[in-house]
Amino acid sequence: MRKLLLLACLLSVSLVKVHAQVSGEMVKEILVKDWERAKAYTNEYLNSMPADKYGAYAVDSIKRSFAQQMLHLAAGTFGLSASGTGEARKYVGFNMEQSKGAQSKDSVVYYVNEAYDFTISGIKNMDAAKLSEHVKRGNLDETRLSWLMKSFEHQTHHRGQCTIYIRLQGIRPPNEKLF
Template sequence: MKTIPLLTTLCLFLGIIQFGQAQSSTEEMVKEWERAKAYTKEYLDAMPESGYASKPTPDMRSFAEQMLHLTDANYGFAAAATGEKSPVSELEKNTTDKSKANITKQVLAGYDFVINGIKKMTPAQLSEQVKLFGRFDMSKGVALAKLFEHQTHHRGQATVYLRLAGVKPPQEKLF
């Protein structure tokens, strides 16, 4: 039973390494982010309106909060990596309208912010150094790879929310 979590962790780790190494061009990175956006939209569409407020346990985020957390990170990491100013802050904390329509709109706008920021970058800029959140030194490409990992992690957690709502999660979109 412990083998499955270990293999899952190993696959994710190797995927992140491959993602960081494979991103030799911003064009490739944009394609991956567009795929991630489409996949996340499938999650947003699959969850019924009533499921947006659901929590697996009382101390966990609701589905809507999970998606807003993912989006807050998309804005924060991408702003640091691309140099673009984030138009929003603390969506998870400040969003009062947690309807399916509004959460979907907010999440997709967050993906668009990442994608549009990357489109403005040159491949050479991916190797430039940045201080993420004022504490962590890394290349802009690594910062974007960590962001990709973060959104994947939280979308993966959303699978449990869908299953608890009686919904079959969307089919994996690796390609």
């Protein structure tokens, strides 16, 4: 009876470990799918704005042009996602948002797509078991999954802000890409 109970306990522990690993891999798959969708959606935004309007501001009191909003989206994606995936941060010390050389349509498209590719690759390459691992950044202490979710929320927020910039140019913004 003891042997049977021991065997049942060992089997239960093994199943829990397998389930946790499968669940972590499923979370990674969902994250990759959502980030790939977000990249495609953001590219529709980037392509809908004419190149000569990348320097446009929504109103005088808003401190970021369309280009700066998108560069801020990219910078945040690099930083927050690095905390989530464990990849080394890119462009540390480079304020792409304020760099005049980074604000052309071609440069903005480059940096934004590089940020999405950095995140997607980092998620694909990370160990799913580390999603629950805590990472400190400044006075914040969050799980890797939480950092990735914050990064996703950040890019969604700034892309959404760009809807107004596009509408003010008399252009209809891209349709929602929820799925």
